[in-house]
Amino acid sequence: MITLTGQNLTLEQMKEVLYENQKVSASLSSMKAAAKSREAVEKIVSESRVVYGITTGFGKFSDVLIDKENVQDLQLNLIRSHACGVGEPFPEIVAKAMVLLRANALLKGYSGIRPLVIERLIDLVNKNIIPVIPQQGSLGASGDLAPLSHLALVLIGEGEVFYKGYRIDSLEAFQQEGIFPVTLEAKEGLALINGTQAMTAMGVVGYLEAEQLAFQSELISSMTIEGLNGIMDAFTEEVHIARGYKQQIETAARIREYLSDSLLTTIQGELRVQDAYSLRCIPQVHGATWQALDYVKEKLEIEMNSATDNPLIFDDGDTVISGGNFHGQPIAFAMDFMKIAVAEMANISERRIERLINPQLNDLPPFLSPEQGLQSGAMIMQYVAASLVSENKTLAHPASVDSIPSSANQEDHVSMGTIASRHAYQIIQNTRRVLAIELICAMQAVEYRGVEKMASKTRLLYDKGREMVPSITKDRIFSKDIEKAADGLKKMKLQFLRQLDILK
Known part of the structure; x- marks a missing residue:
């Protein structure tokens, strides 16, 4: 059981909930903080104070006062009117992450929402009732309004x-689990949808996949080095210490470890003096990707524990105070950085593919x-890789x-972080x-060289790979084959990576 406090949720804990179905609960102290914040909202309503989103309309309607007897209608109308997302739904794992992150943010105690609503969010996570949330429609400021409104619809028994x-009506799932929808009170609708949880959830799932892929890319490229009789001198520790980047040093160390007992690698001058950049510069390029991923991880773990709605109490x-914590600029930058970093993993991989299949560049x-x-x-596999790499350049x-300004120019700068x-x-x-x-190409190449000469750790990957894809006879x-191999990489168990000492 993972206890949410609104303060210290980690990516490792997110991984446990999303991939290992770990259950969550709210800490007593955070629920008390939420309850205290809720009391403040009720006092504001009872005193008819003019406070944005509690006794006023929203966005450009912030100057329109709302009578006490209409606060429930105000919140209901907000959710229904803002639930206008379009396109394919987010992957279920992303939508589940969204619910978890929204609950964690509300537990910080600045949002004025009842503990009951937070409990219902936690119910969705623990019972795997996953909202259907369209992917398109968020500007990434004022929060992820459209996506989070579809999340909120589920809480009120709609959607x-x-x-x-x-894929069923939310009420049907609630009835099967014996839980009830909620009626939103003052500020609660706004508290649910005013946040960055869509972009952050998508970013969390993306990061976790990118991190695993980055480790796998080093192991796959190590097999390519064997398939091309690559030169190991370029991975010597002193070379990388001389530059000083931690991630570059670590990448080179992992390559050396994977290939430490290989009989297929060479030294300078044995077959050639130096290798092409796509082999020789793996630590520099992959290491730079790790630098970007480390930046992304830092920003995500801050955002996962942030109060991002408005106003805050x-x-x-x-x-x-009416502020702008809902603005997604920090995550937008981080996601754009991750796009570039991961795209470069594909760029250099495609060049290694070319070296594996081009007879002018090898003796295979x-x-x-x-x-x-x-x-x-x-x-034609190389054609496909080249096509995917080119598509990545557009997406990057x-x-x-x-x-694009919105809400009659009240919201005149947005982040596009969800995109x-x-x-x-x-x-x-x-x-x-x-x-x-x-x-696939590296496995074929090492077969020509002699599988029995492979390093013990790359041989483990070879054996795993051959379970996915047979040899090309x-x-x-x-x-x-490509889809099976890609699916196998995505589903590769953490135990296998730990067996290789990739993950300690």
Whole structure:
């Protein structure tokens, strides 16, 4: 059981909830803080004080006062009117992360929401009642209004959910679990939708996949080094210490470890003096990707524990401040950075694929073909990798440099952070397929060199890879192989990575 406090949720804990179905609960102290904040809201309503979002309309309607007897209608209208997202739903794992992050943010005690509503959010997480949330429609400032409104619809018994493998009305799932929808009171609708949880949830899932992919890319590239009789001198520790980047030093160390007992690698001057950049510069390029991912991780873990709605309540309600914590700029930048970093993993991987199949660049059979001319082998796999890499370059265009005014120019600068996070996720899926192609080609290359000469750790990957994709003995529909390899990389158990000492 993971206890939420609103203060210290980590990516490792998110991984446990999302991938290992760990249950969550709210700490007693955080629930008390939420209850105290709620008392402040009720006092504001009873005194008819003019406070944005509590006794006024929203956005450009912030100057319109709302009577006490209409506060429930105000919140209900807010949710219904803002639930206008479009497009395919977020992956279920992302929507679940969204619910968890929203609960954690509300537990900070600045939002004025009843503990009952937080309990219902936690129910959704623990019972795997996953809101159906369209991906498109957020500007990434004023919060992720449209996506989070679809989340809030579920709490009030409207909208749809994914439940036990089906897409059904939320009320039906509630009835099966014996729980009840809530009626939103003053400020509660606004507190639920005014936040960055859509972009952050998408970013969390993207980061966790990108982190695993970054480790896998080093192991796959190590097998490529063996397939090309790569030179190990470039990975010598002193070379990387001389530059000083921690992540570069660590990447080189892992490559050395993976290939420490290989009989397929060479030294300077044995076959050639130096390798091409796509081999020689793996620590520099992959290490730079790790630098970016470390930055992304830092920003995500801050945002996961942030109060991002508006207004925020301080001093037991004596101070209520309309600010801009809902603005997604920090996450927008982080997601754009992750896009570029992961796209570069695909870029350099595609160049290694070319070196594996191009007879002008190696001494292997052309295109790794089992029968030159009659069988095309991996020829078109490289086309696919090149296509995916090119698509990544378009997706990597920074979303955060764009802004379109909204709400009658009241909200005149927005982050587009949710678009950035969605595009980052697409790039990660594309990059995994590129690395899957490199894995297929590298396995074929080491077979020509002699599998028995492989390093013990790359041999483990080879054996795992051959469970996914058989050796190329004749041409077949390689699309199926690529998807199987990519799916295998995505589902690769953490125990396997730990077996290789990738994850301690």
